[in-house]
Amino acid sequence: MTDSSAGPVTDPGGSRDVGPVSVSVALGKVRPVLRGREAEQAALRTVTERAATGDGAALVLRGQPGVGKSALLDDAVAAAQDAVEGTTVAVLRTRGVESEAPLPFAALHRLLRPVLDRLDDIPAPQARALRAAFGEEAEGAGDRHLVYLATLNLLSEVGGQQPVLGVIDDAHWLDDASAAALLFVARRLEGEAVALMFAIRDDESGAFDTPDLTTITVTGVAATAAGELIADQAAAPIAAHVLQELVEVTDGNPLGLIELSRALTADQLTGQHRLPDRLPLTERVERAFLDRYRKLDGAAQTVLLVVAADDSGHPATVARAAAALGAHEDAFDAAEESGLLRVSTEGLMLRHPLVRSAIYEAATGSRRRQAHRALADALAGTAHEDRRAWHLAASVDGPDPDVVAALEEAAQRSSRRGGHEAAAAAWGRAAELTLNPHERARRLLAAAGANLAAGRPLETDLLTRAALVDADDPLLRAELLQLQGQVEWNTRSLDDGYRIVCHAATTAAPHDPAHARVLAMLAAALASFGARSADAPDPSTIVEPPAPQAAPEERVAGLLLDGFTAVIRNDWASAATALRRAWDIPLPLTAPPLLHSNLAIATMHLGDDERAIRLHDRQLQHARDASAVNMIEHALTRGVVFRIATGAWSEAASAAHEALLLDRNLGLHELVALPLAELAVISALRGDATAPQHLRELDAELEQRPPHGAVTGIVRGLAHWAAARQPDVTPSTGLHHLQQIDLPVARWLTALDRIETAVRADRANLAEEWLDELRAFAEGTDMAWAWAAVHHAQAVVGDGDAEENFGKALEWHAKSPRLPARARTQLALGEHLRRHRRRTDARVPLRDALDTFESLGAGSWAERARQELRASGETARRGAKLVATGLTPQESQIAGLVREGLSNKDVATRLFISPRTVDFHLRNVYAKLGITSRTELAALAGALA
């Protein structure tokens, strides 16, 4: 079981005795009544009612401590239960606990515990991932997105039988893993019978960042309600001017009103004596609690300090710890009588989190450490090993190997559960308590790696920098530099990232040449996508080539290094030879993942489309099997580039849409630019009416989040290509865009457009220059598509006999999978023949071109072929058109996958949404298309737009 099983320390039931609650009797039940909260109550009720009709949503209550957020949540729960008397709303509750930050999924576990018996209703891999996240399964949780999806689907399944109200109080203190999972769900409640309500302090949000969720700011109550609240609690009548001052001082904050009025003497309440000096509200409330605390005897104070330091809420644990510090049972009575501590069947709870902060902060460091040590001892031998490790860490005032060992074990457990943030915290804390510099650096490396897995590059960077201060071992330094370089090229500067990876390779070279070669290969791969640094050595000079009989991994690394290096030098013959030899060596699955991924990436440089699609599809399958989201996205978007080249545009658009939805569904905003650029190119090449809209969307994205890292060149290249191929673009504007394409990969993809546009813009010299560049590539690589492009371009620039050039181009096209380029040559040949009055001869290539363009859905090209055919005297048929439907991108994607034969569950798994959401969108699709079944959907002719 996870450490969360013990529950939170403050108020596990959720009801917290904050101000705006008084008690009245309604319909025979004791029911708290709120003062002055009608608007908030109505909003919460609406969210619950909507969820009951399958229109789920999330709502955030944000406000100061003590303003009454918890009371509103309690009221919403009571209202939900009243509203469906006789039936049931499944109410699930949890809260963030500040001290649980290092316990991954602790809060989520408490929320879902009542419905975990429904886990068998969701797909088995998701159920396994959730069990692993909760520490109930030895196997690792795998990709954490699977845990998020499992949470969504579990709630969705429960919602399928009865409406669900999930209530999460103190969400600002949720552990990172729970916060991420709940945010994922909160953004996907469309079509679900699930409502989620969160309460957050307005002065902190922690990992719970909610700018996109509907938020109600809860402010203080008005003067009338304030007077009623104080009248409910005060021992003496309050004078009007005192009430006015209290309302002014507290801004109507109910907890402040009650606690401050309670702290006043009768003379102060009636206005006989002046009020104490003013302090900020939170400090005043804390001081009021602290005054009460200090009036207690030492033993009762010890009990309260232990409860404040505790994060379990377990009476037995706290009792053992308090007893160890000399506080026995009667001290609990005194603490409870003070009103600061509540003891119930659900555990021990402090009156309010401000009680905890007041008492804990007032204690000396030494007293806090004693309390944590006592709690750690009390947890010895229990299942709560993670909590014990963190209490131990708080109990020491310097390095301690036993504490470090306990923290390392906690880190490993967190890592297995997919709690990367918690693992990073435990490893980082272990490092802080480690005296040996090498061991310290090793633990910081582990912490940095866990932060990277959690998607926190800034923290990764800080930890690698700290570790590099201590690390003397060159191989450890190389690992740290590799990590630092990865953060650098992904988030800041490709050039700096490249320089750091070169440094890593140089550092490792004298000690582990094989590893250094992989690092040098990585550096060269970055350089082949545009990275440069005057301060970095040439990667090819860092390490000797491997021996001819070296292991396959070493030879592949050496050949990839040679290949990428040759690409940087535009030495295409050497590049092609080295890369082809690398591809021909069978590589074991156990080889470093960097080798496998770079074998696939290298296909881009030669435009080896068929191999590229094969390798990326294999990568995609492995990624799907492992539900590894980042790798799925990577394989999808890289595969699209080659599908654009070969004319598999429907598949390309589908894959790019899938990647885009994945990025947006999972908040991977930094990855959005590439699939958007691909979609912009596809629609521009097709000549879709939506092409300008796609380009605008891409431009806006690039302006908001300029691309980083190795994809920069390809994203920019695709963006300029899409801009140059917009309808009605003048040759000079088109050329302006095409001249800005630097990356060779992108230059080859656009070679024919660039040369044709240069000719149309009367820039013959530039066209010749680009043709020479393309010819050098074709001569070096002997790629069929490149030779075809050379001959076609020669015809365009007037280099030799045009018909002969087109003929040779078509011979090369016959050996290449690039259908759009072939059809363009056929069209150009047809145009040439027609202009030379050979109208009958022209019809053959024009018909072929038209067939291909129609099959690609390339409307503008097809129309041009039709016009040529008409000019040649043939009446061309009208082609199939895209079915204009008005579907949203998500509906269109879901419809496309259903048409491929995927079930709703499969579509849901693919797109990281719930089957119920798929069903919701599918119903919209049916309504928009005027159909009633997936059979009819599958039978629709043409692609959906």
Add this chain to the structure above:
Amino acid sequence: MMRNTPRAFVGTVMFRLENPVSAGVCDAVERQVGNLSGVSFCDFDEAAGLLIVTAREPVERADVLALLDRLDCRVAQ
């Protein structure tokens, strides 16, 4: 753990500051943090907004944070 839970450390710890600081404050931070018992090295990387503190003997993190707070430097969480 809570933000004021005891947290003694040895080795190098980086503190990322939320806002730029003036040269005067920068000097004061380096001098005063460098004078804390146990701190063997302290450097402020102004460009990166990073305070780098190396401790050869245990130093209480709260002591560093309190000092930064007194100098009006907010540490990013």
